[in-house]
Amino acid sequence: MINDILYMNGYGIYVWSSFIFTLTSFGILYSVVKLQLAKEQKKFEIKFNNLASEKIELAKKQETYREILSNTSTYKI
Amino acid sequence: MLNYFNPKNTILIINRLQKYVLILFLLVLVIGLLEALVLSPEDYKQSDSVRIMYVHVPSAWISLGIFSIISILSFGILIFKNKNFHLITKSLAPSGFVFNLIALVTGSIWGKPTWGTWWAWDARITSMLLLAVFYLMFILSWRVVDNNEKAIKVSSIIAILGLINIPIIKFSVDWWSTLHQPASINLLKETSIHSSMLLPLGIMTAAFALFSILIFLMKYNTELIKIKNKGLDRL
Numbered sequence: 001m002i003n004d005i006l007y008m009n010g011y012g013i014y015v016w017s018s019f020i021f022t023l024t025s026f027g028i029l030y031s032v033v034k035l036q037l038a039k040e041q042k043k044f045e046i047k048f049n050n051l052a053s054e055k056i057e058l059a060k061k062q063e064t065y066r067e068i069l070s071n072t073s074t075y076k077i
Numbered sequence: 078m079l080n081y082f083n084p085k086n087t088i089l090i091i092n093r094l095q096k097y098v099l100i101l102f103l104l105v106l107v108i109g110l111l112e113a114l115v116l117s118p119e120d121y122k123q124s125d126s127v128r129i130m131y132v133h134v135p136s137a138w139i140s141l142g143i144f145s146i147i148s149i150l151s152f153g154i155l156i157f158k159n160k161n162f163h164l165i166t167k168s169l170a171p172s173g174f175v176f177n178l179i180a181l182v183t184g185s186i187w188g189k190p191t192w193g194t195w196w197a198w199d200a201r202i203t204s205m206l207l208l209a210v211f212y213l214m215f216i217l218s219w220r221v222v223d224n225n226e227k228a229i230k231v232s233s234i235i236a237i238l239g240l241i242n243i244p245i246i247k248f249s250v251d252w253w254s255t256l257h258q259p260a261s262i263n264l265l266k267e268t269s270i271h272s273s274m275l276l277p278l279g280i281m282t283a284a285f286a287l288f289s290i291l292i293f294l295m296k297y298n299t300e301l302i303k304i305k306n307k308g309l310d311r312l
Contacts, residue, residue, distance in 0.1 A: 005115060008125035014190050015128045018183040019114065022132040026288060029175045033295045040302040047309050059309065067089045068302055 044068055088305075091298045098294060102287035109284045112277035120274075127274070129187040135282040137180035137205065139289055141243060143173030144208060147215070148240035151233035163229045166236065167219060168296035172289040174212040181205055192256050200249035201257035204242055211239035 008015050048059065048069065059065045113131035120127035147169055150162040184202065185195045196202070214235045222228035250259045261270045268275070 008128070009119065011125040011128075011190055014126055014186050015114075018129045018132055018186045019110070021182055021186075022136070022179050025175050025179055029171065029292060033171065033292055033299070037295050037299045037302075040299050040306070044302055044306045044309070047306060051309065055309075063086065064088050064305060067092060068305060070092075 041068060088298065088301055091294050091301075095291065095294050095298070098287055098291045102284060102291055105280060105287060106284040109277060109280040112280055117277045118273050123191060126187060126190045129183055130274075131277050131281045133180055133183040133187055134278060135285040136176045136183065138282060139285050140173050140177035140180055140208065140212075141246060143169050143176070143289065144212065144236070144239060145243055147173065148236045148243070151236035154229060154233045155237075163232070164297060164300045165293075166215075166232070168293050168300060169289075170212060170216050171296060172292040174209065174216060176285065176289065177205065177209045177212055181209060188256075197256045199255040199257055200253040201246065201255050204246040204249050207242050208239065208246060211235060211242065215239070 006012050006016070048056070048065070051059065109131070113128055117128070117131075119125045147166045150166050153159050154162045154166070181202075184205070188197065189195050215232050218232040218235055219228050222231050249255060250257050262268050262275075262278075270278070
């Protein structure tokens with residue numbers, strides 16, 4: 001059964017390489033986009049932490065800012 | 078409920094949607110892979126090589142679909158100067174390009190056992206390669222052009238020019254004598270593919286569509302955070 005699935009009447013090399021290429025492409029694209037997102041969140045977090053305290057209080061009132069920071073590891077508001 | 082449609086809540090909605098779409102994608106992908114690799118029958122003519130269709134065809138459909146959306150929105154960018162449209166097109170392009178590459182590579186792998194060659198300069202394959210060039214130009218225009226307003230214009234023009242290639246890809250197998258077979262699935266005529274193969278094809282298409290939605294949401298979120306980052310200066 002396993003051999004049949006792997007061998008696929010001699011077409012296994014073509015079928016498996018197609019599926020592996022597809023899934024690897026998915027993995028690479030997902031990782032790159034995830035990294036870019038994490039990088040932007042980190043940049044936002046650093047900039048937010050360097051704001052003056054009254055500006056931080058002002059920003060805290062905005063739900064959008066709270067939502068962005070909710071995904072960062074070091075800052076929770 | 079209506080509060081969710083408030084533009085201020087876009088990041089909130091995207092953050093929540095991302096998690097659900099990822100779970101749904103993984104679930105549908107596992108079912109699709111099981112159907113495509115194990116449960117679906119082999120073809121009487123192509124034998125097991127037909128299974129390549131389950132990744133090749135959905136990738137081609139989605140890359141074409143994404144480029145069509147990008148092109149149509151690009152008209153909106155140039156005519157209505159809609160600022161949100163360019164964020165959407167910019168966020169859609171990476172997954173469209175990757176699906177285009179997958180369609181080309183898996184098509185090439187399929188070609189070897191089926192036609193005896195990895196590549197042929199036939200109308201369908203060449204026009205798909207041209208689509209990849211348009212995708213690449215669209216993505217690179219954001220990196221090459223420094224001025225943001227100019228980059229929006231240049232990328233929109235590239236997308237609109239690329240729209241001409243879409244009907245050429247679709248009808249290339251009818252207009253010219255090509256190695257590539259004509260469409261087996263037709264919305265207007267009878268579909269020539271058996272239901273036992275149509276099911277895994279449908280599931281894999283759904284999985285790939287969910288993946289492109291996931292990547293779009295993550296990219297769109299990144300672009301929004303970049304804007305909000307600039308917004309902190311104005312506080």
